[in-house]
Amino acid sequence: MPINIPRELPARETLKKEKIFVMDEDRARTQDIRPLNILILNLMPEKEKTELQLLRLLGNTPLQVNINFLRTATYQSKNVSNYHLDTxxxxxxMVKSRKFDGLIITGAPIEHLEFEEVSYWRELQEVMDWSVENVTSNLYICWGAQAALYHHYGIKKKSLPEKYFGVFNHDISLPTEKLVQGFNDHFLAPHSRHTTVSAEAIEKHPELTLLSKTDENSPFIILSNDRKNIMITGHLEYDATTLRDEYERDVKKGLDIAVPVNYFPNDDPEKTPPNSWRSHTHLLFSNWLNYYVYQETPYHWN
Incomplete structure (x- = not known):
């Protein structure tokens, strides 16, 4: 089934070429189907790239999904046009009086700041507090995951001696959990971050389950025990070339950046990197939409 997005959204044509089933609002209104309403708070600087990455995944399930993009009012993005944001x-x-079936909060390149130093932190806290009563399931990505762990559960992030950068192996502690249904016992996923959270703090927290971590004991998928909040510290949504783009950007800036781990063939940046995490990414988003959103959300919100 399709995702329902505005007709003029730039990502639309790319999605159609990739055979992702998209639908405009006029056609959606003629179908007697209860679509899921998903709100995406996009904090990434290159918003159009993130839109496309997430829409690919949300459009690959049997469910009809309405997408609403949310931006911060307290910070103006410098990497996207005002026309795109306004449109x-x-x-x-504009949405806080509504109910949503799912909420996605993305990462943001602001790890060097304490949470309270972020210009839109209070606004983000308001959104997270609002989601407790007004959203069925929340999915937090990278910095968004660290923000949720701090705000909801009091778990602080901590700086790493060097950037955790590359494609890493992960295991699963609870393979019967529906979120990871269909996953291999070991799987790959990309990370790109300067901070982490303590696996021990998560494992000791009475409201959390550490569902997956890397071979280096770095937390990856964290699930609240009420199944309301899902925190993913990496970037399953990334394209095959996203880490390469980040690496080349940092090299051009003259930063002391290492080649991403286990990413380029033979660690050669001149070679094209493969996408070794795509299947598990689609599984996770499909499982989230089905088991944590569709199966749990009311047909009629009060």
């Missing part, structure tokens, strides 16, 4: 995004004040 395809809304602010929290």
């Amino acid at each position: 395809f995004y809304t602010t929290f004040d």
Whole structure:
């Protein structure tokens, strides 16, 4: 089934070429189907790239999904046009009276700041607090996951001596959990971050389950025991070339950046990197939409 997105959204044509089933609002209104309403708070600087990455995944399930993009009112993005934001995004004040089936909060390149130093931190806290009563299931990615762990559960992030950068192996501690249904016992996923959270702190927290971590004991998928919040510290949504783009960007800036781990063939940046995490990414998003959103959300919100 399709995702329902605005007709003029730039990602639409790319999705159609990739055979992702998209639908505009006029056709969606003629179908007697209860679509899922998903809100995406996109904090990434290159918003159009992130839109496309997430829409690919949300459009690959049997469910009809309405997408609403949310931006911060307290910070103006410098990497996307005002026209794009005004046309395809809304602010929290415009949606806080509504109910949503799912909420995705992305990462953001602001790890060097303490949470309270982030210009839109109070706004983000308001969104997270609002989601407790107004959203069925929340999915937090990278910095968004660290923000949720801090805000909801009091778990602080900590700086790493060097960037955790590359494609890493992960295991699963609870293979019967529906979120990872169909996963291999070991799987690959990309990370790109300067901070982490303590696996021990998560494992000791009475409200959390550490569902997956890397071979280096770095937390990856964290699930709240009420199944309300899912925190993913890496970037399963990344394209095959996203880490390469980040690496080349940092090299051009003259930064002391290592080649991403286990990413380029033979660690050669001149070679094309493969996508070794795509199947598990689609599984996770499909499982989330089905088991944590569709199967749990009310047909009629009060």
